[in-house]
Amino acid sequence: MTNSKMICEMTEIMARFISMTSKRLPDDVLKRLIELRELEDQKMAKEMYCSMFENLEKAIEMDRPICQDTGLINFFLNVGSKYPYQYQLKQVLREAVKKATTEAPLRSNAISIFDEENSGDNTGERTPFLHWDIKDESDEVEIQLYMTGGGSSMPGRATTLMPSEGYEGVVNFVYDTIVEKGINACPPLLVGVGIAGSMENAALLSKKAILRPLGSKNQNQKAAEMEKAMEEGINYIGFGPQGLSGKTSVMGVHLETAARHPATISVAVSVGCWVHRKGVIRFKKDGSYEILSHKGGL
Ligand code: SF4
Known part of the structure; x- marks a missing residue:
């Protein structure tokens, strides 16, 4: 695969991953919510959990985000020192956010400071926010996504x-x-x-x-x-x-x-919040990937 084809494919996968994270909770959060639901015996609390789980089912059925506030997107990257596409990652993630905003769709939440203009595509100054860590001797990159609502x-x-x-x-x-x-x-x-x-x-x-x-x-x-x-x-x-x-x-x-x-x-x-939208995906240098946070993948 050529480098540019690899970057295009990675952008596509990341856009789908962002979209999926807005619609499905990660396995650990879902498991914990089920445990907490079992602990409740008051009528109101039980009804609230019923409505929350119905919300989760409807999001999948209707292919729509779980909550209207799809937040601002943060990425925490653990980049292998030998991963060959380090310099392309910023652009890949920015383009993936734009694509997911249209395709998921996500609410446009990125407002410029002072000018108060909404970019319409969830990108802006230092947005999506990226935080970088380096992993010695690895040729993979692990990307942790978090959608942070207001x-x-x-x-x-x-x-x-x-x-x-x-x-x-x-x-x-x-x-x-x-x-x-x-x-x-x-x-x-x-x-x-x-x-x-x-x-x-x-x-x-x-x-x-x-x-x-x-x-x-x-x-x-x-x-x-x-x-x-x-x-x-x-x-x-x-x-x-x-x-x-x-x-x-x-x-x-x-x-x-x-x-x-x-x-x-x-x-x-x-x-x-209860809609704790986070996800972890790992890419190898050949472009293959594994989703660590959600069973069943994309
Ligand atoms: S706190 Fe979470 S569930 Fe509540 S509106 Fe914001 S994103 Fe949605």
Whole structure:
């Protein structure tokens, strides 16, 4: 296959992958929603889950996005140092977003800052947003896609605490954020918490945290304990599905960390809604691909 044919095919596959992610939840999110539905015994909560699952079925049946807000598109790339098409990836993803916007179709959500103009195709300044990591010695690329809606972005918050506030300060910040704004994000939520030495690192880690597979734990035992404690604490609020009360508020709480400066503890919260649209696809250098997030593929 020539290089240009390979790039064209990859653009086509990515457009279909974006479209599919808007219409089908990933396997881990679906499994967790089924588990949470089983826990509910109140009439309202049960009815809300019924309507949410009906929504999911209709999206597939009618070939339409699950939610009208298909969000802004973020990509997290893990690029092999020997992957031959590194320089083409940015263009591939930008074109794929434009194509998916027309074909899925996706709502046009990219508004220019100050001029306030909607591009109409979900691309714009630094949009789709790309975050790059390099994987040594690999000749593959793994692309993680996240569609971030307005409601689920609304509770996002970051701050830098005095070290004397300690990890209690971190937990208070998370609880305050979720109590104040979590209900805007169509619960049950996935809460991502980042802790680091500066605000921007904590914010990025909090976003990475909500992209971790549901059911996974932080490898550090103390961090894993904090995830569990915060999950129990936030569940105690009793948002229930769509915030209309119920036994649980969250699908999970995920915590990601980086070493901090002795004089600071920065903490950030990112939130995913019940329509947590994320996907992972891996391309080999010969153009073949594997979808890791959704059984059955495209
Ligand atoms: S928070 Fe999620 S489910 Fe609710 S409107 Fe936004 S994208 Fe849709």
